[in-house]
Amino acid sequence: MIKRFIGINDIKLILQELLIPKESYESVWDIDLETLKEKNITTLLLDLDNTLLSNKQRNLSIQHLNWLQKCKDNGFQIYLLSNNRSKKRVQRAAKQIECNGIYLAMKPFTFSTKQLAKTYSLNLQECTIIGDQIFKDIVLGNWLKIHNILVEPIDKTLSLFARIQYSFERFLSKKLTPQTK
């Protein structure tokens, strides 16, 4: 007889821990900054593409810049954590926001986030990771066991691959979220 060491429920639990965001909102400006403060979050690690900037945009919108300023006025530190391989694109955004950050972050792998934390002496437990992709931003946050926030992508007209990934991510997350009745 074959003994199963890992059952389907174990897998479900592991996936739940990795794929379910701590909070989710339609867009970044719906994020409740007061609640974040109550949770002792001081630092926002922000994804760039489709979280602050659509793939078609070169520069951040006034609305996004205003929101980022509001975060700063509320005492939050801001860093960009982008998987984009274009140093120029990430640098341009960082300059607009007046913040630091990294490109080619290789999310959901944790090494560059840890490196960022080390470089700027950040306590990761006081950081939240904000992004539009479950498999990258949310998995990274949950892997590091830190707070994370899922937002909807700015540009809903995604490429075919991105659309499939988006649907699959949301489907899994919905399936895994415990029903509260």
Ligand SMILES: [Mg+2]
């Ligand atoms: Mg993104």
